Every structure is written in structure tokens, then in C-alpha cells.
Amino acid sequence: MEKDNRKRYEIECPECGKILWACKSLFQEMGMLDAGHGSCMECGTFLNLTLDKENDRMIAIRFEEYKEKKLKERAAK
Numbered sequence: 001m002e003k004d005n006r007k008r009y010e011i012e013c014p015e016c017g018k019i020l021w022a023c024k025s026l027f028q029e030m031g032m033l034d035a036g037h038g039s040c041m042e043c044g045t046f047l048n049l050t051l052d053k054e055n056d057r058m059i060a061i062r063f064e065e066y067k068e069k070k071l072k073e074r075a076a077k
């Protein structure tokens with residue numbers, strides 16, 4: 001089996017504070033920085049993961065929050 005050399009990002013669950021690890025998704029590799037998602041292993045909250053390219057870190061927010069933010073952004077245009 002090939003070794004997985006991809007960088008892993010430490011993220012904190014916004015719901016329960018559990019430290020989780022995530023890799024960049026394929027879409028994030030392609031430049032869609034907010035195209036990551038996953039569930040917290042501890043509390044099961046569905047999270048959106050956004051790559052902060054400048055600081056090279058991953059930011060996790062609740063998916064519901066992300067969705068609302070996106071809707072607002074769209075409405076503002």
C-alpha cells in the first residue's frame with residue numbers, strides 16, 4: 001500500500017472542542033477552499049472545512065452555519 005504523505009490539518013470541533021485531523025479534499029486541492037467537510041468523531045456534528053491558505057490551516061464550522069453564511073452571501077449580491 002502506498003504511503004499517505006498528504007499534510008494533515010488539526011481542526012477543533014466547534015461544537016464539543018474535540019481535536020480532529022483532516023486532509024485537504026480533492027476540491028480544496030483544486031482551489032475550492034471551502035469545499036471540505038466531515039463529521040466530528042466525538043459528537044457527530046457535520047462540519048464544513050475551509051482551508052485558510054494564507055496561514056495554511058483548516059477552519060471548521062458547523063455545516064448549518066456555513067450554509068447560512070453562503071445564503072447570506074448570495075443574497076447580498
Ligand SMILES: [Zn+2]
Pocket residue numbers: 013014015016017018040041042043044045
Ligand atoms: Zn464534536
